[in-house]
Amino acid sequence: MEVMTNPVTKPFIKVAEIWVPENDKLVYAGGDYGSADAFARVSIVQSFSKGEGLPGKAWESRKPVVIKHFDGSYFKRAAAAAEAGLTSAVAIPVFAGNTLKAVLVILCGSDTDQKGAIEIWQGINGNLALADGFFGGATEFEAASKGISFSFGQGLPGAVWAANTPILNRDIARAGTFIRSGHAAAAGFKTGLGLPIPLPDNNPCVVTLLSAPDTPIARRFEIWDARPECVGATRKAMLIDGLCEREGALWAQQNPPVDPPMADTWKGPIGQVLGTGLPYVQREGSGLPAAYESMFALPIYRETDLAYIVACYL
């Protein structure tokens, strides 16, 4: 495979930050702000009580929250965000059973040539319907998605719900219902990362991140399996799927896998997630795959056990 030295794609996600509960507030626990230094300075000194600001909102409502217009909203850092060219954000709460471990906040820019979508699907009347999301410039796709719902096992959200595992879909334009597929193809979407988000009320929730080839959500995705049923009793994680702009597919060619990459606790970025049980964000430093400068990783729990880790490299 050829080595890419100058990536031409522009990732959708610009900023990733982590907030953890301490006493009764959410405090800063790490983040990557890219080139948005002023926004970074404002952010690292923030803290949020329940219901306050975006992280606090996710904590209080106990589900993922999207915000698309910072001006005049409850978003505390609206001015700084506008200056940094950030226009929308999603906060994903990480629950282990009933306990909130952390809130991961992702912020995106508003360049109109950026095609990408982050969707939040929630259980309504036994199906998954679109609760909220932001879609960059793909307005028709957004309208189409608002009108449909997926049943258990159907489409990417339904498949993630049924399997209760993260799934990386390579053919998102032809995944799921007829109506949505047409618009997805028109919008140029190709890959979709679906994440099962466990919530304390057990209502199903799936977050999907849809990418078009030129403006991907991230340049490299990894899905790690940390369940004892897969890796055995000692805590570690096995790489089971992934796509990388540089390396191509990251999954093992043999079935069952022979010598797949493993991550041990505390070793490397995935090891940090295994050790702390919290999301992890890293900028530069050792342990990142070649040519990548920044990443964030999200732990996915089943009840109180860490089951999967999803990593995105920007």
Next chain:
Amino acid sequence: MSWTDIGELGAIPIRGSRIVKTNAGCIAIFRTTETEVFATSNKCAHKGGPLSEGIVHDRKITCPLHNWVFSLETGEAQGADVGRIKTYPVKIKNNRLLLDLDAINASAA
């Protein structure tokens, strides 16, 4: 070994039994799973009850008369009971059941 075709595997229900009349008396063919069969004498070692009418479980048969349990593999009575029923070679080939006629005739002699 003289393998004789006695019928189709599907003629015996799973966890069920059918009998074959032979010179050595009636032989019961038991089907313990979809693809596994055993053959034993049909007469219980206790009081001659028809074993093929009993309930098949795992690889054992319980006689319907007085509940003696026999292993279908060894023919030995289980638990506190002492006794043994004769077992015979049987196999499945292409969904047909084959009994070893030589073993049966040796038994009848």
Next chain:
Amino acid sequence: MQKLVIIGAGMASGRTLEHIVEASPDAFDITIINAEPRGNYNRIMLSPVLAGERSYEEIITHDDDWYASHNIATRFGKTVTSVDRDRKVVIIANEEVSYDKLIIATGSTPFIIPVPGHDLPGVIGYRDLEDTNAMIDAAAKAEACAVVIGGGLLGLEAAAGLRMRGMEVTVLHNDGHLMNRQLDEAAGYLLQTDLEKRGITVMTNANTQQIAGDGKVEKVVLEDGTEIPANIVLMTAGIRPAASIGQATGIKVGRAIEVDHQMRTSDPDIFAVGECVEFESNIFGLVAPLYDQAKVLANTLLGIEDSFKIRELSTKLKVTGCDLFSAGDFAEGDAREDIVFRDPKRRVYKRLVIENDRLIGAVMYGDTADSNWFFGMIKDGTNIESMRETLIFGPAFQGGSASQMDPLAAVAALPLEAEICGCNGVCKGDITQAIEAGAHTLDDVRAKTKASASCGTCTGLVEQVLAVSLGDRFEVSAEKPVCKCTDLTHEDVRRLIKAQKLKSQPAVWQELAWKTPNGCPSCRPAINYYLLADWPLEYQDDLQSRFVNERNHANIQKDGTYSVVPRMWGGITTADELIAIATAAKRFDATVKVTGGQRIDLLGIKKEDLPLIWSDLNNAGMVSGHAYTKGLRTVKTCVGTDWCRFGTQDSTGLGIKLEKKLWGSWTPHKLKLAVSGCPRNCSEATCKDIGIICVDSGYQISVGGAAGMDLKKTEALVDVATEAEVDEWVTAFVQLYRENGKYLDRIYKWVSKVGLDWIKEELSDPQRRMELFDNFAISQSVYQKDPWADHVSNRANQYEPLADLTMEAVT
């Protein structure tokens, strides 16, 4: 350089080429011909491509650059028309390719079942990229629905992928459970429920009769008449080796192209590899042996000595979210032993098969972490004698002694919404809440939640919830479990069957953590009864779980003959019936005995004569008297107002009506009724399960009598005025007994357990009474039929021996 030509660019061919060019790049001048218009790709990963979890580009193993850089000439999209062995030439459409050595690697083709309509557009196999794209295109249409015929590995992977793409999917499988080659019933049950949860409809024991449509597929019709709409039908009912080239060239072909240990055919310059090959009567459908073959073939061609050996195989299902592993030989063998581990909460099933102290087979569903370890032991033939006790727990637990099998596993696994107390609608969550709030004894829980405070049948379960929550601080009372297969009592099992909606025996074995693979003579009949009583329309009676009498519908006697008792409604018969009985008695040389139940018994009937005597009695209009059954035996009567001076009501008529209403239904134990025309009680109603005494004002219904090893008088249930009310109350009472009684408890035992007060309370509520009345009718719609007639028409041959080998010998 010798010329090497390969027909077929599949996985076996690709691996062979890899070995050759790696070892000796200049050994051969290679040309590869492929009917598919492409080179080698990982065909096994087509299912994830169908599901969208991989792209085709990702699964290409040899792209154009690879072939070019290894100087391999390619002819993709070309079909070989023939091979001339004399001139050593392969002929494709307009070209001849000469060879020194030829490899045939044509693989397999899907088996298309030859039902009418199998050639309609829209019926496809599932083998290559074209098939996969056809499915993806079909899924892209509005309201798309697919039928998959064949519930093996491939069919299920396809079903999951099509479902992911948004289609309605139905899987048809002609056997009793999915993947029956690799899985046993319990694991098949787990897999089926996981797939059904995804909205995939699974129909087992489903046989396709035809595929119908006007110019294209529109629906699939089963043998039982069921119609399933479809705009695409996938045939995944097996594969057949593609050996036609072999046949055309004249080399030896059996089921497939025959090869020796070096993969050589009957022609010394022609080799074969892959699924088109037959080796020592074996053909191949999984990839691991093909890779072995490829290595042997490459070595042979390079002049290195090697020999092909068949090795152990394993399979893993590629449906995201279903972990399934199966390896080795787990269905056959002598003197083998099963070790089973179930964890209902985690939906885990593991089974190991051991023979001669060696592991020969393993099936794991839900937890495959140790699959490689077990597979290694199967391949190596490791002696496991010293680790037999802890083997099933995997490598991490060897050497330790702690048993992970928790006797409370089934109850611990129950979700909080599971209903524990049916009488008062109390669920597990209510009870655990009460325990957390301080209720630490059974009485406390009863007082706080009312669980087990009414009929008391769920007491065992409530105690187990207490034990699970409080651990050592609570002691469960030692009620006898059903049998050695479980620690649960009958009441527990009955309640859990209702609460968890368990509708099959494998469901019970799996969800309630049974310790044996398929039960034992104690629990199988009981579970069979509970299931048919609770789910009359969904569960099918399992004859192999019935005692001989109920299976053969006759009473077995000490010499292996049977007694046959036709029904005599209310003890009334006719001259014609008596003549038929006498004729049958003469014909079959029977002993004739009059029974206490007011009917006639014919003894000494041989098993093979049963269908004949039944037929004779059926022809005279008589049906089975169920003298052997756990169901209604008789309704004794006295003559009543028809004849008797003292009769207050038509006891005979009422008795006949009740018998006609209740016969045929299965109950926890036998049921005997009687109707007396006046309080002189000539039909001895007061020692029956249900007795009715007629009086001037109506009918006095009493229940719970006994006149066998125990002697007990009935207790008054209710007095009613009309026959219609008798029907209502008696039917509802019987149904209440059916739904709640412990298997083998007569009514008097059941009444003493639950209390007559509770029974009266239930039946006094008109709505509840009607509900029970209606449920009984539903059950009767399935079960009230003459078993004799049924067996004569449908099962007569089962009463005959399978074969008679004495014919040739001198008797």
